[in-house]
Amino acid sequence: QQQVKQSPQSLIVQKGGIPIINCAYENTAFDYFPWYQQFPGKGPALLIAIRPDVSEKKEGRFTISFNKSAKQFSLHIMDSQPGDSATYFCAASSPGGYQKVTFGTGTKLQVIP
Amino acid sequence: DAGVTQSPTHLIKTRGQQVTLRCSPKSGHDTVSWYQQALGQGPQFIFQYYEEEERQRGNFPDRFSGHQFPNYSSELNVNALLLGDSALYLCASSLGENTEAFFGQGTRLTVV
Secondary structure, three states, X not given: OOOXXXXXXXXXXXXXXXXXXXXXXXXXXXXXXXXXXXXXXXXXXXXXXXXXXXOEEEEOOEEEEEEOOOOXXXXXXXXXXXXXXXXXXXXXXXXXXXXXXXXXXXXXXXXXX | OOOOEEEOOEEEEOOOOOEEEEEEOOOOOOEEEXXXXXXXXXXXXXXXXXXOEEEEEOOOOOOEEEEEXXXXXXXXXXXXXXXXXXXXXXXXXXXXXXXXXXXXXXXXXXXO
């Protein structure tokens, strides 16, 4: 059962472009929504996270937009760079168990010079 | 400051065998979780250990078991290996059960 749906599966943008990755969830008990970045051969690294009481959060070039009523959230990467090429996972977890993270299926991003 | 360390990095086992994977949490962390990441997929939660007890478990069969030691390190054991158990096994640690998890680089298990 896929509780966090992620799209697109892959994405190619030019340097300086703004890739957008979208996610949707079903479980209304989720209240913590992290995004992870994973490079080949490495474990996922926490990039940015949001809780449903805010609609937007920015950290550097990364922005999360959150729509609680639609149960959707998205990641925008401003001024993307070739070094941002990686697989991005949206995720969600519930109170009392933030270690039990439900991941999306991932988006492989390629930023071409 | 060492992050989450896992050993070994790669492992090849034969179907039907048993395997033990090891994890040392980030310094100061006391909670460890294990995930299975199949090729091209997102990680899937196996179980979480806190205070040497299994606290939460994902949808994995009893062939998957674990242990947490007094120094907070952890082991993941998989019995009766199947070809489908081939995956990257990730360990994550945190301080307590409700803070962000830091992931290790994983152990790549290949079952032949």
